[in-house]
Amino acid sequence: MTSATVQRLRLLPTEFVVEHLPGARSAPDDRWFALIRAPEGLTVIREHTAEGTGDELWTGFYGDSAHALDLPGMLVALVGPLAAAAVPVFVASTYHADVVLVPSPRKEEAISVLQRAGHEVGGPV
Template sequence: MSGETDLGRLLAGLEPRLDPVEYGFETAAEPPPVGKVFALIREEEGLTVIRPGIGWARITLGVNSSLEAVGLTARVAAALAERGIAANLVAGYHHDHLFVPWEDRQEALAVLRRLHSASRAVSPDPASSAQRRG
């Protein structure tokens, strides 16, 4: 499995990026043409489609996280929850994507940037750590 699993390095490499496109969640009986669809999620009740629409902002976490990483979702969700910001996470193979209410997007981005900065301040640079050990 590729990607980072160390929580300290994940948080230090967070690098959240706000997509300027507004997204919507909807249901569909059949898969729509892929076109501008960001994600399709198949559930027993039907398909959830995430694509440009109304209500949600997408923030991509720039760190290449492993699907087996432990704690990243919890730390990010807790930081946003402290500010009363709802967050829905969609994990891709390389990155995690948070969907937050459109009106909270700038505050959510600021929260994630603070989490990133705070983690960088306490996490040593992996390259310099390797040099010290070597």
């Protein structure tokens, strides 16, 4: 891994749920963190709330500083080591960085994997 792809990451301060709304073109409310619209419907990433107790929870990592959109290898530098360790991921990209979600029960393992890959992982954004 090159020094250009080594990243400083922060844990996002809340847990998330990921929902799929088949055929939807817009979110039913404004309680979302990220929306991804695709031909098969809408994917919604929401902050976890107490009423969603049966949902699978995800922990988020976010780049601590923006990187250029044309800088190759930034996302693979994160998901590659996680994939090699069999840690599932869900990713949403922003203009500045990538939001990498891992199942919350695997948070500590993901932190360790990312640190071993040379990334710096800090506290909440």
